[in-house]
Every structure is written in C-alpha cells, then in structure tokens.
Amino acid sequence: MTTSVSRPSPSATVAFIGGGNMARSLIGGLIARGAAADSVRVADPNEATRRALAADFGVAAFAEAAEAVEGASLWMLAVKPQVMREVCTTLAPRAQAERPTAVSVAAGITSTQLDRWLGGDTAVVRAMPNTPALLGAGVTGLYANHRVDAAGRERAQALLSSAGATVWIDDEAQMDAVTAVSGSGPAYVFLLAEAMEEAGIAEGLAPEAARTLVLQTILGAARMLNESGEAPAELRRRVTSPGGTTQAAVETFESGGLRGLAARAIRNAAARGRELAAAND
Ligand SMILES: NC(=O)C1=CN([C@@H]2O[C@H](COP(=O)(O)OP(=O)(O)OC[C@H]3O[C@@H](n4cnc5c(N)ncnc54)[C@H](O)[C@@H]3O)[C@@H](O)[C@H]2O)C=CC1
Ligand SMILES: O=C(O)[C@@H]1CCC=N1
Numbered sequence: 001m002t003t004s005v006s007r008p009s010p011s012a013t014v015a016f017i018g019g020g021n022m023a024r025s026l027i028g029g030l031i032a033r034g035a036a037a038d039s040v041r042v043a044d045p046n047e048a049t050r051r052a053l054a055a056d057f058g059v060a061a062f063a064e065a066a067e068a069v070e071g072a073s074l075w076m077l078a079v080k081p082q083v084m085r086e087v088c089t090t091l092a093p094r095a096q097a098e099r100p101t102a103v104s105v106a107a108g109i110t111s112t113q114l115d116r117w118l119g120g121d122t123a124v125v126r127a128m129p130n131t132p133a134l135l136g137a138g139v140t141g142l143y144a145n146h147r148v149d150a151a152g153r154e155r156a157q158a159l160l161s162s163a164g165a166t167v168w169i170d171d172e173a174q175m176d177a178v179t180a181v182s183g184s185g186p187a188y189v190f191l192l193a194e195a196m197e198e199a200g201i202a203e204g205l206a207p208e209a210a211r212t213l214v215l216q217t218i219l220g221a222a223r224m225l226n227e228s229g230e231a232p233a234e235l236r237r238r239v240t241s242p243g244g245t246t247q248a249a250v251e252t253f254e255s256g257g258l259r260g261l262a263a264r265a266i267r268n269a270a271a272r273g274r275e276l277a278a279a280n281d
C-alpha cells in the first residue's frame with residue numbers, strides 16, 4: 001500500500017461518463033488545480049446537469065457517452081452501479097478500437113465485470129473517492145488490473161489526487177472494505193454530528209450554539225488526528241480525566257457496544273458492495 005498526493009496532468013483529455021455528484025467533485029478539483037477546461041469532456045443524459053457543468057467549469061458536456069469519449073484516453077466512469085453494465089456495453093466498440101484506461105468509481109462493480117462489459121483486454125482502474133473531494137480533502141482507494149501500465153496508474157492517480165490523498169490497494173477484494181470505511185465514511189461522521197447536535201439541544205442548548213459546538217469539535221478533533229501524529233486512543237486518553245465527564249460518556253459508548261456497532265455497520269456496507277456487483281452483473 002502506498003499513500004501519496006500528486007498533481008494532475010493538465011494536458012491529456014479525460015472523459016467523464018456521468019456528471020453527477022462525484023463527477024462534479026472530481027471535475028471541480030481538476031479545474032481548481034489547473035487542468036484546462038477543454039481537456040475535460042462529460043456525458044450525462046440530464047440536460048440541467050450538462051448545462052450546470054458547462055457553466056460552472058467551462059467543460060464540454062454531451063448527451064451521449066460516445067461523443068464525450070472523442071479524443072480521450074482516460075475514461076472516468078461515474079455512473080451508478082445499476083447502469084454501469086449498459087454504459088460499458090454501449091462503449092465497448094470504442095474501447096476495443098481506442099484502448100483507453102477506464103477508471104470506475106462505482107461501488108462494488110469489479111474490474112473483471114468492467115473488462116468483460118468493455119469487450120475484454122481493457123486497462124481498468126477501480127477508484128473509490130469520497131465527497132470531501134469537493135474540497136480537495138478527500139481520500140481515494142485505487143486498484144489497477146494487470147492491463148494498466150505504469151503510465152496508466154500515474155494518470156489515474158494524478159486525476160484522483162485532485163480530490164485529495166490516494167491509497168493504492170493491491171488486493172481488489174479489499175475495495176469493498178475501502179468503500180465501507182472511506183467511501184461511505186463521511187456519512188458516519190455526519191450521522192455522529194446529527195446525534196451530538198440533537199443531544200446537545202436535548203440538554204438545553206440553542207440549536208445554533210449546538211451546531212457550532214459540534215462542528216468545531218469535529219473539525220478540531222480531525223485536525224488533531226491529522227496533525228499531532230498521535231494515535232486516536234492516545235488523543236482520547238488526554239481528554240479523559242479520571243472520574244470526569246468524558247469518562248462518563250466514553251463508558252456509556254463502550255457499554256452500549258459502539259465498537260461492535262461500527263464493525264457491523266462497516267461489514268454490512270462491504271457486503272452491500274458485493275451484492276451490488278452480483279445484482280448488476
Ligand atoms: N456519492 C458518493 O459519496 C460516492 C459515490 N461513488 C460512486 O459514484 C457513482 C456515481 O455516484 P453519484 O455521483 O453520487 O451519483 P449521481 O446520481 O449524482 O450521478 C450519476 C449521474 O449519472 C448520470 N447517468 C445516468 N445514466 C447515464 C448514462 N447512461 N450515461 C451517462 N450518465 C448517466 C445521471 O444523470 C447522474 O447525473 C456511483 O457508482 C457511486 O457508487 C463513489 C464514491 C463516493
Ligand atoms: O452509498 C454508496 O453506495 C456510494 C458509494 C460510497 C459512497 N456512496
């Protein structure tokens with residue numbers, strides 16, 4: 001496993017198939033980091049989506065995937081798992097003729113499926129970003145099949161690094177765990193924020209005060225995790241005065257089974273990734 005942050009190549013053309021939330025985050029990151037708008041092409045059937053992407057980023061947006069891939073050697077497949085097969089089979093003749101590197105962000109869908117749907121012998125990268133990509137503060141797990149050469153890996157990494165850090169995964173089966181931990185992970189933090197906010201209000205705080213206290217606490221704690229070099233358990237220990245308030249709360253979380261609950265949640269998310277692959281084969 002290697003973790004890195006690198007710069008996108010500004011020149012090579014990238015085609016996004018699907019211009020929804022995740023594509024928007026990645027396109028925004030690319031443009032913000034200096035990629036030329038005319039090096040990014042997008043396909044989306046939704047006219048309002050196309051108009052918004054063209055207006056916000058100056059990229060060319062098309063209704064048909066076949067138009068978007070014109071001249072692009074990197075294809076970013078950013079559609080839902082449920083439509084990935086149809087999108088790929090439509091593009092298969094182009095994939096066979098042009099031999100692009102195909103990068104999929106879809107949860108669950110395997111490189112073997114993508115390769116088969118694109119006609120075979122395809123260079124496939126699976127990428128699992130997350131929504132903080134919008135701020136360049138995301139993290140992406142990456143897996144490449146054996147058809148992807150060093151240049152293809154470098155290009156895929158450069159593209160995703162516009163969204164934040166990247167982590168290469170050698171064993172594709174672990175991509176479902178990546179999805180469960182970091183792909184879905186921002187939602188767990190948002191859920192915790194919701195719960196803490198509601199609890200603060202129940203204790204008598206004004207809603208605005210509760211929100212500010214919670215979000216600055218999460219921001220500050222995340223920065224300490226990132227910047228202190230200390231393990232989470234050590235940082236927690238330093239907050240927890242013996243016999244104090246934190247101990248009362250942490251013991252409540254522990255006796256309520258928080259760790260087991262987190263393990264089950266992440267196991268279920270990973271299992272759902274495998275189900276998505278099977279259900280959309
Ligand atoms: N939202 C998230 O936090 C993350 C999402 N993903 C993956 O990203 C993929 C896209 O997710 P979102 O962007 O959240 O969904 P979304 O629904 O916002 O975007 C999907 C887009 O695909 C378009 N689309 C539908 N059929 C199409 C076709 N035939 N050709 C071209 N475009 C088509 C839709 O109009 C829509 O704009 C999914 O596979 C998901 O698993 C991965 C990591 C995180
Ligand atoms: O919920 C999902 O299926 C997608 C994949 C990871 C985050 N969102």
